[in-house]
Amino acid sequence: MRDRPLTAWLMVLPAAAVFAFYITYPLVHTVVLSAYSWSALNPVRTWKGLGNYADLMQDPVLLTALKNNALWILLSLAIQLPLAMLLAVGIGSSLRRHRVLRTVFFSPLIVPAVAVGLIWTLFYDPNFGALNALIEQLGLENLTAGWLGDPQLATPCIITVSCWRYTGFHMMILLAGLQAIPEEIYEAARIDGAGAWRTFWHVTLPLMKRIVLVDALLITVGSVKIFDLIWVMTGGGPNHASEVLATYMYRSAFSDDRMGYAAAIATVMLALTMLATIIYVRLTGREEAAG
Amino acid sequence: MKRWIACATVLILGALLALSGCPGPQQDGELTPPRQEIANGEQATQLEMWTIWTTEPRKGALEEIVASFHSANPDVRVNVTDVEPDAYKTRIRVAVGSGDPPDIFFVWSGEWLHNFVRGDNVLPITDALAADGNAWRERVMGDALKWYTFDGETYGIPFLRQCTFFFYNTDLLDQHTDGIPETWDEFLSVCQALQDAGVTPLALGNSVKWPAHHYVSCLWQRMIGEQQLLEDFDPLGPGDYSDPGYVRGLEMFRDLVERGCFNDHPNGTTRENARALFYTGEAAMFYTGTWNLNALREGGEAPEEFHDAWSWFNFPAVEGGDGNQQALHGGADGYVISSKTKHPDKAIRFLKHLNSVESARLFVDRCKELVLVDGSVTEENADEHLRRYYQQVADAPTIVPWADTLMERSVAEVLLNGCQALIEGTTTPEQIMADIRKRQAEVKAELQASGGVDLGEDTG
Numbered sequence: 179m180r181d182r183p184l185t186a187w188l189m190v191l192p193a194a195a196v197f198a199f200y201i202t203y204p205l206v207h208t209v210v211l212s213a214y215s216w217s218a219l220n221p222v223r224t225w226k227g228l229g230n231y232a233d234l235m236q237d238p239v240l241l242t243a244l245k246n247n248a249l250w251i252l253l254s255l256a257i258q259l260p261l262a263m264l265l266a267v268g269i270g271s272s273l274r275r276h277r278v279l280r281t282v283f284f285s286p287l288i289v290p291a292v293a294v295g296l297i298w299t300l301f302y303d304p305n306f307g308a309l310n311a312l313i314e315q316l317g318l319e320n321l322t323a324g325w326l327g328d329p330q331l332a333t334p335c336i337i338t339v340s341c342w343r344y345t346g347f348h349m350m351i352l353l354a355g356l357q358a359i360p361e362e363i364y365e366a367a368r369i370d371g372a373g374a375w376r377t378f379w380h381v382t383l384p385l386m387k388r389i390v391l392v393d394a395l396l397i398t399v400g401s402v403k404i405f406d407l408i409w410v411m412t413g414g415g416p417n418h419a420s421e422v423l424a425t426y427m428y429r430s431a432f433s434d435d436r437m438g439y440a441a442a443i444a445t446v447m448l449a450l451t452m453l454a455t456i457i458y459v460r461l462t463g464r465e466e467a468a469g
Numbered sequence: 470m471k472r473w474i475a476c477a478t479v480l481i482l483g484a485l486l487a488l489s490g491c492p493g494p495q496q497d498g499e500l501t502p503p504r505q506e507i508a509n510g511e512q513a514t515q516l517e518m519w520t521i522w523t524t525e526p527r528k529g530a531l532e533e534i535v536a537s538f539h540s541a542n543p544d545v546r547v548n549v550t551d552v553e554p555d556a557y558k559t560r561i562r563v564a565v566g567s568g569d570p571p572d573i574f575f576v577w578s579g580e581w582l583h584n585f586v587r588g589d590n591v592l593p594i595t596d597a598l599a600a601d602g603n604a605w606r607e608r609v610m611g612d613a614l615k616w617y618t619f620d621g622e623t624y625g626i627p628f629l630r631q632c633t634f635f636f637y638n639t640d641l642l643d644q645h646t647d648g649i650p651e652t653w654d655e656f657l658s659v660c661q662a663l664q665d666a667g668v669t670p671l672a673l674g675n676s677v678k679w680p681a682h683h684y685v686s687c688l689w690q691r692m693i694g695e696q697q698l699l700e701d702f703d704p705l706g707p708g709d710y711s712d713p714g715y716v717r718g719l720e721m722f723r724d725l726v727e728r729g730c731f732n733d734h735p736n737g738t739t740r741e742n743a744r745a746l747f748y749t750g751e752a753a754m755f756y757t758g759t760w761n762l763n764a765l766r767e768g769g770e771a772p773e774e775f776h777d778a779w780s781w782f783n784f785p786a787v788e789g790g791d792g793n794q795q796a797l798h799g800g801a802d803g804y805v806i807s808s809k810t811k812h813p814d815k816a817i818r819f820l821k822h823l824n825s826v827e828s829a830r831l832f833v834d835r836c837k838e839l840v841l842v843d844g845s846v847t848e849e850n851a852d853e854h855l856r857r858y859y860q861q862v863a864d865a866p867t868i869v870p871w872a873d874t875l876m877e878r879s880v881a882e883v884l885l886n887g888c889q890a891l892i893e894g895t896t897t898p899e900q901i902m903a904d905i906r907k908r909q910a911e912v913k914a915e916l917q918a919s920g921g922v923d924l925g926e927d928t929g
Contacts (some may be wrong), residue, residue: 215915215919217564217588218562218563218566219566219588219590222919223919224915224918233911290541295622297741302737303742304733304734304738305732305733305734305742305745306736306742325737326736327675327735328734328736328737333560405884413677413678413680414735415886415889416676416678416736416886416889416890416893417887417889417893417895417896418886425861429882433882434878434879434882436879446608
């Protein structure tokens, strides 16, 4: 094959064509569109150059959205990764009760996001919701809040729901990594007198590094793209307080009818996702070179 | 044993698949068979119609109206596609923008419709309305057609009328107050009396962020007047939001918030839960739309003891205001014909049928909602609430749409977000108006730069 590059190229062609048509073209097209000002209802596109980006730089909502996306990444990583690891190690065996528990922890993922959002919206409701009722029952009246209606609390409240929904999924991914570790290594560690904590810290974690990185990347990219739960629960409100890039993009395109502006926001998202991917590739690349 | 279960499961799944694969009479929201030969062998003209009426009873009522149209017009078939409202907003814009729109489609009145008209996407039906001595035009109630008219041409028909009123708990108001307030000052003292009695005066569920703006919208209409509002709302109009009534209206709303007239945390409360606060007697009044009539009356979600314990009054007058103090506030959903349709005459024929007294009465009977046709609501097909509402609409000097439906969309967003922030106390009325003026100037610049758009020219 190495001697016949043409054949090799021909064999790659179908995949490359599909990739170009479904991935590259829309990406490039989005970037091109971000240089125009236009509405979905009117075919006239006005050239705006970098004008949309200049507007974006001055838009306080973009700053809020970026801050919120950062909060999403940080909190999701800080909560989901350790929790998923704990669950994977804790209930990873083939015992029946562990299997049942794994199903329970995984089940939120198979409920549609809209249903999850609505259920939790009821839970957080300030007047009839279970959360404020619970807090009042505990005699802590001054801790009741507007939750989703509170600009400071809205984003953390939705991130909590996201963690509830996705931790089981990440547990499954980590579990797959755990099961790939040969039993002999654990036996060797036991013979050497390592306790549970040392075994985890010096055997399990180093061998899981790759899969943990992959999982961290999934969480990061998922947090950059997060849309559904926020849209259902707050719509980005109140007053943009829980807005993230994806909701602001959707709002700009389909509520405000500013298609070019939305394309500019999409381009910012694209740049951020690519940055995360490059960092990840670097990290795993170094890993491979070292290993 | 296990094998048995497996076999049974496979069989059941297989049967289900086979059944779901069978071509039933109704698929994918299509209410009628897509094609049908008519008697003389000629193919009937196919008209595509898009609606947001995905649920009963509206869906079934439309089905009946289409069926009666078919029997009177065998040369036309109307294929109805129903799309859930949120998805519809996107889908219809994509369909219209890509040049392949349905022949007849649903619209919300105001800027939403105006936007389609500016892009030259809607067929004017002015002549058809004027035919037979204005017969059709006169059938439409009140001044509803005014909001479907731009630059002298009328585009489509308003069909369903929704208005907002102060719904109130008759027991609580009788017990604690001096009666129905007619002016804003009286309204404030009613609120005070209720608060003194330990009752929350007003239920507000603002998580979707437009309910709070209804207060502001009505106050603006009362103080500034609809003519000035329209001049300011039009991004290419002569107005610039300089009337002091704008800031004043926002201040009066903030005043309600600061007095503690609303339930706790309105921004975290859904519309449904605000309604529940009202019908459980937690809150005495609820400023909301007539879309809640069916939830409050017999057969709705409100508890039985509440069915006779509510009524409504119009938004109070503001002393010294420039607007019509008797005006109602509301919108009118309707239908328009695409300017790209190949069968304008047949589409108009269907619209006329939909807008006939017979169709309107049928719709009112099935759905208990107000259809904007003279004589649509009768003793036979409606209860006293609907009849009273119908009479109010018939007697109203004018019905002014809500601000967020008239303002350019991105400018309206600034107002809606501003109202949420006002509730949280994180902004001021002056700041909101400054933001609105800024966004309006940007929109104006963009519209002028793109040329043609405001003139409705099809430059594509």
